[in-house]
Amino acid sequence: MKEHEIRFSVQPSSRANVAAWFATAGSKSESCETIYFDTDVRALQSAGIELRVRRIENRFVQMIKSSDTAGSTWVRQEDETPVASFDPSMDHLAAHIPACAIEPATLGPLRPVFETRLNRLRVRREHKTGLVESVFDEGHILAAGRSREISEVEHELRDGKSSALATACIEFLDRSPCAIAVEGKATRGYRLWLGGEAVPVFQKRLRVESEMPIPEAVYRILTHNFAHALANLPALADTGVPASIHQMRVGLRRLRSTIYAFTPVLATAGTRNLIVGTKYIFALLGDVRDADVFVSETLPSIPPSVLPARGRRLLEKLVAAHRAEALLRLQASLADDEFARLVVEIDAWIEDADWLSSTRPIDRLLADRPIAEFASSCLQGMHRKFVKLGRRAANAGKLEDWHKVRIMAKKLRYSGEPFLAALRDEVDLNYARNLGRLQKTLGHINDSHSVHAFLGRVRPAVPTRSRAAFAEAAAYCIGWGAASAKAASKTVGDGWRAFEAAGPALQAKS
Amino acid sequence: MTATICVINAKGGCGKTTITTHLAAALASSGLSTAIADWDRHHGATHWLSLRPKSAVRIAGADWRKKFGAIPTGAQRVIIDCPAALKSKRVRSVIAEADIIVVPLLPSVFDEHVTAQFLAALDDIKKIHKGRTPVLIVGNRTRAQSQNARHLHDFLAALGHQPTALIADRSLYPGLAARGLTVFDQNSRTMQARQEEWMPLITRIEKDLRLARVDTKKRDA
Numbered sequence: 001m002k003e004h005e006i007r008f009s010v011q012p013s014s015r016a017n018v019a020a021w022f023a024t025a026g027s028k029s030e031s032c033e034t035i036y037f038d039t040d041v042r043a044l045q046s047a048g049i050e051l052r053v054r055r056i057e058n059r060f061v062q063m064i065k066s067s068d069t070a071g072s073t074w075v076r077q078e079d080e081t082p083v084a085s086f087d088p089s090m091d092h093l094a095a096h097i098p099a100c101a102i103e104p105a106t107l108g109p110l111r112p113v114f115e116t117r118l119n120r121l122r123v124r125r126e127h128k129t130g131l132v133e134s135v136f137d138e139g140h141i142l143a144a145g146r147s148r149e150i151s152e153v154e155h156e157l158r159d160g161k162s163s164a165l166a167t168a169c170i171e172f173l174d175r176s177p178c179a180i181a182v183e184g185k186a187t188r189g190y191r192l193w194l195g196g197e198a199v200p201v202f203q204k205r206l207r208v209e210s211e212m213p214i215p216e217a218v219y220r221i222l223t224h225n226f227a228h229a230l231a232n233l234p235a236l237a238d239t240g241v242p243a244s245i246h247q248m249r250v251g252l253r254r255l256r257s258t259i260y261a262f263t264p265v266l267a268t269a270g271t272r273n274l275i276v277g278t279k280y281i282f283a284l285l286g287d288v289r290d291a292d293v294f295v296s297e298t299l300p301s302i303p304p305s306v307l308p309a310r311g312r313r314l315l316e317k318l319v320a321a322h323r324a325e326a327l328l329r330l331q332a333s334l335a336d337d338e339f340a341r342l343v344v345e346i347d348a349w350i351e352d353a354d355w356l357s358s359t360r361p362i363d364r365l366l367a368d369r370p371i372a373e374f375a376s377s378c379l380q381g382m383h384r385k386f387v388k389l390g391r392r393a394a395n396a397g398k399l400e401d402w403h404k405v406r407i408m409a410k411k412l413r414y415s416g417e418p419f420l421a422a423l424r425d426e427v428d429l430n431y432a433r434n435l436g437r438l439q440k441t442l443g444h445i446n447d448s449h450s451v452h453a454f455l456g457r458v459r460p461a462v463p464t465r466s467r468a469a470f471a472e473a474a475a476y477c478i479g480w481g482a483a484s485a486k487a488a489s490k491t492v493g494d495g496w497r498a499f500e501a502a503g504p505a506l507q508a509k510s
Numbered sequence: 511m512t513a514t515i516c517v518i519n520a521k522g523g524c525g526k527t528t529i530t531t532h533l534a535a536a537l538a539s540s541g542l543s544t545a546i547a548d549w550d551r552h553h554g555a556t557h558w559l560s561l562r563p564k565s566a567v568r569i570a571g572a573d574w575r576k577k578f579g580a581i582p583t584g585a586q587r588v589i590i591d592c593p594a595a596l597k598s599k600r601v602r603s604v605i606a607e608a609d610i611i612v613v614p615l616l617p618s619v620f621d622e623h624v625t626a627q628f629l630a631a632l633d634d635i636k637k638i639h640k641g642r643t644p645v646l647i648v649g650n651r652t653r654a655q656s657q658n659a660r661h662l663h664d665f666l667a668a669l670g671h672q673p674t675a676l677i678a679d680r681s682l683y684p685g686l687a688a689r690g691l692t693v694f695d696q697n698s699r700t701m702q703a704r705q706e707e708w709m710p711l712i713t714r715i716e717k718d719l720r721l722a723r724v725d726t727k728k729r730d731a
Contacts, residue, residue, distance in 0.1 A: 211724070264541050360697055361705045362540045365716055369540075370723075373586060376511075377543045380584045 003065065003078040004351065005156035006169050006344060008178035010136070017176040018153060019121070022136050027123035032056050032137075035115045036189055037088050039108040047102040050186045051093060051110070053086050062089050064096045065186075070223040071204070073182060073230045074347055086112075114143030114189035118150060125168060130160015132168035141185060143193035150188075152181055166348035170341060177337035180344075182233045198234035200243035203250065208422045210372035215356055217371035218262055221418050222350045225254040230343070233334060240327045242292040249285040252278050254414045255346075261378055261415030265366050267357045270349060277342040284330040290454050291323035298447050298481070306480050311473030318470060322458045375419030382412045387500065394493045399449055402489055405496075406442035413439055430502065438499045445488045451481030512585055513719050514547075516608040518592035518601075520631075521624035524614040525650035527554035528683060530591040533612070535692035536705075536712050537587045538567045545570035545585040549578075549604075555591045562690030596631050606635050609722060610715055611645045615666075615673075617658035622665050629669055644718045647671055648711055651679035675711035680704065 010018050034054040038044045044051055048067040053060055063080040079096045083089050088110060118139035125132055134155045141148045155172065157165040172178075183198075191198065206224045208217050229251025235244035256278060259271055295316060299307075307315075333339055349355065357363050366374075386408050393401035413435050420432050455474040462470045517530045530546055538544040546569060548555040559571040570582035574590070578600070581588055590608070595601055605611060611632065615625050629645070637643040649662045654676045666672050682704070686692055693704040 211727075360539070361702060361709050362536055362694060362712070364709070365540045365713065368720065369716070370720070374541060376584075377541055377586060380543060 001078055002068070002075060003156065004075045004162065004165060005154050006074050006165060006347065007155075007181040007184065008153045008169075008172070008340060009181035010138075010151040010153060010176075010178055012151075014176050014178055015151065018136055018178070021172060021175045022121040022123060022134070025123040025125060025134070027121040027134075027136070030056055030120050030122065032118045032120050033115065034118070034185075035086050035112045036186055037110040038113045039110060041108065042113075042190070043102060043107055044110075045190055047097070049097060049102070050184075051088060052186070053083060053088055055086070060085055062092055064093060066096075066098055068223075070220045071227050072223045072351075073227045075223075075351065114141060114193045116141050116150065116185055116189065124158065127160070127164040127167045129167070130162075130164025131158040132156065132165055133158050134168065134172065137185075141189045141192055143189055144195075146192050146195075148188060148192050150185065153178065162348045162351035165351075166344050169344040173337045173341055173344075178340060179335040179337070180233070180340040182230050198238045200235045200241060200247050201228065201231035202243075202247060203228045203254075206418050206421065208371055208418045210422045211370045212422070214265060214366050214369050214371055214374055215353060217374075217418070217422070218258075218266075218355065219350065219353055221258050222255065225251055225258055226346060226350060227251075229255060237331055237334060240288070240331065242289075242296070245285055245288045245292065245327075245330075249282060249289055250414075252282050252285070253410065256282075257411050257414035258418075260411055261382070261419070264378070265357050265363075265374065266355050267359075268355075270355075274342065274346050274349060277338075278346075281330075281333065281339065281342070284326070284333055287326035287457070288323055288330055290450070290457075291319050291326060293447055294451070294454055295319055295323075298451060298477070301448075301484075302477060302480050307473065307476045311469065311476060314466065314469050315473050315477070318458055318462055318466065322461060325461065371419075372422045375422050379412075379416055379419050379423075382408075382416065386412050390496050390500065394496045397489055397493065399445070399485055399489050402442060402445060402492060403449075406439065406446055409435060409439040409442060434499050434502045438495055441488075441492055441495050445485050445492060448481045448488065449485035452478045511723070512581060512588055513609045514588045514590060514607065515610045515612060515715060516590045516592050516605055517612045517614065518590075518594075518596070518605065519613050519615065519621075519625060520594055520596050520628040521616075521621050522594040524616050524621055524625075525648075525677075526550065526594070526614055527552075527558070527591055528687070529612060529614050529648060529650065529677075530555050530589050531558050531687070532692045532694065532708055533712070533715070534569045534587075534589045535567065535694040536708060537589075538569050539694050540712075542586045543570070543584050544587045544589070545572060545582040547572045547574050547581070547588050547590040549574035550591045550593055551575065558687060558690055560690070561688070566691060566695050596628060602635065605632070605643075606637055608643060610718055611638070611643060612711070612715075613645060613647045614650045615647055615662070616650055617652050617662050626669060629671065642722075644714075645671070646674040646711060646714060646718075649673040649676040652676045653678040654707075674714050675708060677707050 032054055034052050036050065036052045038051070050065040051062070053062045060083045061080050062083045063078060065076050065078045068075045068077060081089060081092045116139060118137045121136040123134050125134065132155055134153060136153050137150055139150050141150060153172065155165060155168045206221065208220060212220075229248050232244045232248035232251065235241060236248055256275065259266065259268065259275065299312060299315065356366050386405070389401070389405045389408050393405045413432070416435075417432060455477060459470065459474070515533060517526045517533070519526060527550065534544050534546050546555045546559065548571065553573070553575065556571055556573055559569060562569065570585060572580040572582055574580065590604065592601060592604070596605075613625065613629070615621055632638050632645060638645060647666060649659065652658050652662055659676055662673055662676075682693070686695070693701045693708070
């Protein structure tokens, strides 16, 4: 059975509001104790499966959850059965382990790995397009002698369309502003058991079959990219390590690129607010990312003969302070209920799947058209546009023109990757590699060129006593950046010509 | 992968070029890279392409009278406006290679007479005889529910066929053609009603191409 739920974390300041919301909705209270099982080598977790037995008052229920094939953050497969005690039913487990995930016979002995103890308020509400169950859980996760508090609300779609779940979530957020919570209890439980912090999540390869109909492929690609962006939220909130910033940014860029690539067949009227929202978060991520790139890539590229060690140390210190502020702004925005609303709305837009254009009779063909056919014409169109921009930049040699080429290269690469995967039987996949190489070169030029703008953003927060030293060090960097960008813009033309000579996107396999 | 659709009938004036241009515009506006291969000696489709405004969805053209067999790069669908003949060896080989044959037919005794002979001749081609290349018949200038439509159904049924679509005779077609357009280039309510008449043909073409592709993949596997 498909489970579709969205989760919010409840801060102490919102607790009373949330409790009041549940009380007015006529909620029932129950106490739950849940034990999660796995093998010593975490065979179930590795296979994307959760096994738990829950005692609700005097009843015991075993539940198995597994990842949805599209890898959605909020949609999973679940199955439950009554059991007599906390001992898990192996028959039930064997019957519901996805065939590709794990071989039940080879599974080692199971043991309890962590547990949760909760007081739960539960309410079901009928909405215009479906039935939604909401629960407010308060309690603890217990593992390996450690404990972590739980205070969260989950809204689960029991019947009907995803828009009903979105309505329930938005109504809830109107009354009780809360932050989105990506990780379920099991993920947090495993982390508590094993120790450690949330880590950045890199994108997994997405496989799109060439004969897959457009709607299914669009759903998979959108879901995959959205899940990738959200998966980095815990690491970003906990530590804000550079990779979590970069990966969340990549996920959001890929999501936007997907919408861009599919625009000819999408009804995009409903996506404007979502695009504006993601652009806002993207810009906040960009502020932190720029600082990371400056410290880890730009500064080390500047020779000591250009920037003395003292100036370098000062810039590192001031940029670190700038990053810390930018990270706080970002973390505050991601913990805000506005971001939670954005996530709810994007999820509803993806899950309701009403996004295929349907204004003309001819649009009916899209429902059955294989993705490879769409991908082929889409890539050709994007490649034509890219070549036009590239030739113009190669002739004029202006940095502004190369900037446009860089942006188009990103769009083409990020939206083109799943298309190229769908066309792998027909095309030479060197195209993606060549494009990646060109994008990297253009990225270096952009990093050098944007030193001036970046240090301009750092300057206002520089303490008065450091302003003169900062100005001197910044001037060295800006001069180096401008000279490097100018020199590189002269040579990037060769890179462009090599890319163009390597052939178009749909060069047939030899 | 390029799919070729031959629009052909031995009888002249049955609406081959109108069907060619409409198929091309419909498939192009659905997002496919589409080209017309103009093999007809009157060059009607090439002339129509020259009138086509830049704002309209792009359709590539190839003049097969000048350069036989040329297919624009990247074309996913090529609609061939064939000459009104089946005797030439070249025509027969193009038909044998095509993925789908579309035969326009007017509701007149003269057209029916020629078309009956033409369909019989088509059936001599191995791929068509074995049912590997679908032959789709379009009742041109024929309103559904009319006496002509009923007559056309009976005539084709006797030959073991049935019309895939019936396209009514409307005064807007000549006006659109004069501007390099088709009913698929405009989206008013009137045009949508006209587009619906073409949908059975276009849906069938796409379905047949999909099935053929699946068959090919199965064979290759």
